[in-house]
Amino acid sequence: MPSTSTNARPKTVLITGTSSGIGLATAVAAAREGWHAVATMRDTSRADALRKAASEAGVADRVEVRRLDVTDPASVAACVDAVITEHGRLDAVVNxxxxxxxxxxxxxxxxxxxxxxxxxxxxxVEVTRAALPHLRASRGRLITVTSVGGVVGQPFNEAYCAAKFAVEGFMESLAPLAATTGVTVTLVEPGAVASEFVANVNVDIPAALEAAGPYAPALRNYLDRTAGAFADAQSPAEAAATITEALRAVRPALRMQTSDAAGGFVATKLKDLDGSATLAVTNGWVA
Structure with missing residues (x-):
C-alpha cells in the first residue's frame, strides 16, 4: 500500500496508454488509493477525458500527465528520467x-x-528496460496488461496474439530473475473490455469482407461472434480494479485475469496439453 505518512512522498506509479480505457481507469483508481499516478500517452492533447475523470474523482492533484511514446526510445528514457528527477522514486510501472x-x-x-x-x-520491452533499475531501487512492481489473446491464439489476430504471446513469455522469463532483486512481475489478462480499443483498430468492415476472398465467410462469422462478446464486455474500471489489486497485494500472482470469463477462457488453454480443447473453442468462431 502507498505510504500514508504526512512526511513521506506518496509512491509513484508510471502508467502507459492512459488517454482512454483501462489506462485511464487505472490512473484514476491508483490515485484514489493514494499513489501519485504519472499518466502517460503518446499525444497529450488527448488528456481531457483523463483530467475530467480525475477531477470528478477528487484526485486531480495526484494524476500527472506526461508524454511517452513507447515506440520511441528517446521518449521513454526522457519520461522515466524526468519522473526520477522530480519525484525521486519509481515504485511501480503499468505497461x-x-x-x-x-x-x-x-x-x-x-x-x-x-x-x-x-x-x-x-x-x-523499452519501458521495462528503462524502468527496471529504478524498480530495483524501490523493490517495486512491474505490471503488464496483456490479453487473453496472449494465452489463446485467435483467428484474424495472428499478429496481435503473437505480440501478446511474446509479452507473456518475456515477463514469465523475467519474473524469477526480477524477484531476486525484490521486483515483482505480474501479467494482467483482460477479456472483452468496453473501451475505445476495438474502435481504434480502424477496420472498414464492408471493405474487409470484400477483400477477404476465401476467408470472407470465416471473417463474417468471427465478426458476429466478436460483436456478441463485446456486447457483454466488462467496464474499464472493472479491469482496472485487478491492476490496483496487483499494486496493493503483498505477493501478487504472476498471472491475474480481470473477470471470471477471462479466467475460464485462459484456463482452457493452460490445462490443454494437446491443444484440442483450445481449437474446439476457436474453430467455432469461424466455422
Missing amino acids: NAGAGHLGTVEQETVADVRAVMEVNFFGV
Whole structure:
C-alpha cells in the first residue's frame, strides 16, 4: 500500500496508454488509493477525458500527465528520467499501451506485422528496460496488461496474439530473475473490455469482407461472434480494479485475469496439453 505518512512522498506509479480505457481507469483508481499516478500517452492533447475523470474523482492533484511514446526510445528514457528527477522514486510501472489489429497473414504485409509487434511487444520491452533499475531501487512492481489473446491464439489476430504471446513469455522469463532483486512481475489478462480499443483498430468492415476472398465467410462469422462478446464486455474500471489489486497485494500472482470469463477462457488453454480443447473453442468462431 502507498505510504500514508504526512512526511513521506506518496509512491509513484508510471502508467502507459492512459488517454482512454483501462489506462485511464487505472490512473484514476491508483490515485484514489493514494499513489501519485504519472499518466502517460503518446499525444497529450488527448488528456481531457483523463483530467475530467480525475477531477470528478477528487484526485486531480495526484494524476500527472506526461508524454511517452513507447515506440520511441528517446521518449521513454526522457519520461522515466524526468519522473526520477522530480519525484525521486519509481515504485511501480503499468505497461498498458497497445494497439489492436485485425487481419490474416496472407492478406497483409510483413511490415504490418512488424508494426503490431513494435507497439505491443517492443514498446513493453523499452519501458521495462528503462524502468527496471529504478524498480530495483524501490523493490517495486512491474505490471503488464496483456490479453487473453496472449494465452489463446485467435483467428484474424495472428499478429496481435503473437505480440501478446511474446509479452507473456518475456515477463514469465523475467519474473524469477526480477524477484531476486525484490521486483515483482505480474501479467494482467483482460477479456472483452468496453473501451475505445476495438474502435481504434480502424477496420472498414464492408471493405474487409470484400477483400477477404476465401476467408470472407470465416471473417463474417468471427465478426458476429466478436460483436456478441463485446456486447457483454466488462467496464474499464472493472479491469482496472485487478491492476490496483496487483499494486496493493503483498505477493501478487504472476498471472491475474480481470473477470471470471477471462479466467475460464485462459484456463482452457493452460490445462490443454494437446491443444484440442483450445481449437474446439476457436474453430467455432469461424466455422
